[in-house]
Amino acid sequence: MNYDFANIEAKWQKIWEEKKLYAAQDGGEKEKFYALVEFPYPSAAGLHVGHPRPYTAMDIIARKKRMAGMNVLFPMGYDAFGLPTENFAIKNHIHPRIVTENNIKNFRRQLKALGYSFDWDREINTTDPKYFKWTQWIFLQLYKNGLAYKAKMPVNWCTSCKCVLANEEVVEGVCERCGAPVVRKEKSQWMLRITKYADRLIDDLEGLDFIDRVKAQQTNWIGRSHGAEVKFRSTLGDEILVYTTRPDTLFGATYMVLSPEHPLVAKWMDRLNNVPEIKAYQAAAAAKSDLERTELNKEKTGVKLDGVMGINPVNGKEIPIFISDYVLSTYGTGAIMAVPAHDDRDWEFAKAFGCEIVEVVAGGNVQEAAFTLKDDTGIMVNSGFLNGLTVKEAIPVIIKWLSEQGIGEPKTNFKLRDWVFSRQRYWGEPIPIIHCPKCGEVPMKEADLPLLLPDVESYEPTDDGESPLSAITDWVNVKCPCCGGDAKRETDTMPQWAGSSWYYLRYMDPHNDEALASKEMLEYWSPVDWYNGGMEHTTLHLLYSRFWHKFLYDIGVVPTKEPYAKRTSHGMILGENPHYVGNFEKQEDKDAMIAKYGSDALRPAVKMSKSLGNVVNPDDVIREYGADTMRLYVMFIGDFEKAATWSPKAVKGCKRFLDRVWAMAENVSDMETEYSKANTSLMHKTIKKVTEDIDNLKPNTAIAALMTLINQIDKTCNRAELKTVLQLLSPFAPHICDEIWEQKGYEGICSVSAWPQYSEEKCKDSEINIAVQVNGKMRGTVLMDADLSDEQVVANVVADEKISRFLAKQGGSIVKTIVVKNKLVNLIVK
């Protein structure tokens, strides 16, 4: 009865591989379709159950498109540089290259065991010199175009990884990867000028088929705001440039605030009267970690600069100047005009420091709270020539006035910062730059790429913030490619995000030695038609790769402005929470759990983790139920976009379903070539449903439709129907379908057979249950022929015994009827 999934799956995986059944063709008549999933980081732990969810979903889409006659590119690879491998290597004294090789072997085995239709001939590995040669090449192009530069600046330093982090890698003041506190450190770092692309990274989202939350998050992260830069003066004669999004409130600026690091503070220092106080504040601000700065954001602190005043350019008023860490040195000009009446933060600060609050937009009570409305309900007051205008009208007027006076101009600012691109670690792409005492920074010659990592004994990170590579003198010391004199290599390496920023291009032409990919292949395969990946990469990998792609477009390497035409995202797979208080009967046990685990104890499902012991290993599931069941279950688990909880019990339901399909097939022995009359409309409806659901990324309801179909036809299924069932099920559970297909003697191989067609005409039923409402309430159904005229439908309904009885009881007469064709009748009775 039960089918032998282990042998069947091994058999078909071997056949697919030997026949290269799913290899993409580099050209041809068929329409191309490039389906992409995020390649994994090959960790020592192996594949997590989270991986198969997106992989299976895209495999289903790839398989269905292939069956529908498209030339599908569905590749896989490994994003293998990175810290966990390096840390594992250090701990176990194994070279990271060996660790990586072993991990990849394990990942490949697991991916193959799931029966994915990847084109394995295109597999890539970011740590392969043949691959990272081109990562380095792209870096050189960025460098030559002024988009890679070295700068000394405060950077995020992870105290545990002993390495700098990009802004995108710092989450709530701690390291995204290890959770250790991040501190600010002044260091010279390689930077990539992603800010140059800020506008295009927002504007070009418009034409893309990305899910809205991805667009919203990227737009938010880039953080574009429109306003003006305005020149204030100080009583000491210096110009103080501020940025504001509310130039309309200029008359309400009653003090100014500089960031503690602002250069004017140092310049003024010897003319100020409270230097010790100022210096103490600066020192305290500098010592704060990001975490402290955000945690302590309730109370406003600051110091007034005693001995200097600002001058408001619109009214000539002298106003005090403070330093405070609520003004950031890294945003805008690092200095603000404070309008306490109309900005919450300024208001709080003004209350704390007793500054004047002047209302310039009517509508609130500015002594009670800041009035921050920006819409056109507010009317300007106390604002000279702006009085009487709405906020909306005032903004262009004041901006025009400022530019005419030469004291201000419109300005757009972004929250996005340039990308900190160097890491002080061993296991990454070496940066192909040489530092020469005579010539300065010299890029390596492209012909000399790849620049390999030296083989070393120790790759421990250093406490002083130098890369481990700096200790390898044979490697570090080189001749300058420019003057031939003694020079040194750059010893920092690239971040993990480098290799993944362009990997989708390499799949198009993975073995090319002359270029990252040939023009023809880039032209043929670009763009990626459908890219699915995690939301956690929205402001990291996804943004970075869009940036690199746009740059490559600008220098003529790639043919499209955007890398990915469509982006979707899957929900996480969670594990059952062993600490969930719902599991405890006694109140005191619950209370103890809540005291111990906090709000986590209130969640029935949480992220899987080793410490909770709720991790599910795909190998175990495959061993017990088979890959087809695993695939089916991760698709059936729930709405693809939402988080779902792994339920060991529910897996069984999917196995049962496959057993039923197997059993049903065993009983089919006729030689029918057409659907039976009784099953025709159901067959066509199911083809339609499965086809559309796959295209709309609704695998859960596609599977439900197949289950419904089997529930209905398993006693009567004929040979023609079985064929269609196998084809519809094949993308989800390819092994069992190919096996039954072969055993039943259908032609060819099921998983590359032609996708079944449906006709709208045949989806229709000849008889339909019409829903009947009286005054909008359901009162029953009446079975009748389809496509009757409205009059006939109403006549049938009124003639129905049950309905007529109800109407008689109800009294009154029918004053109106609403008929929805083949669906419903609503009788309005009064």
Added chain:
RNA sequence: GCCGCUAUGAUGGAAUAGGUAGACAUAGCAGACUUAAAAUCUGCCUGGGGCAACUCAGUACCGGUUCGAGCCCGGUUAGCGGCACCA
């Protein structure tokens, strides 16, 4: 605080464009088969009332639009995710 999202049985979730709420599955209950268990098969499975035909209520809460609202509009509550002193 800002941005985005969600709320449906015991549980995961269905419900194309406003038209039969709870498809499909899990768990549970009852029965068949079995020495027994597992597996399998059949039936029940939102709540209240009724022997029953039937009937009343029901998609977080309050209100609205509509012949008709889980779906649209206004408000509220709770939760999730992202950003967060960004001027």
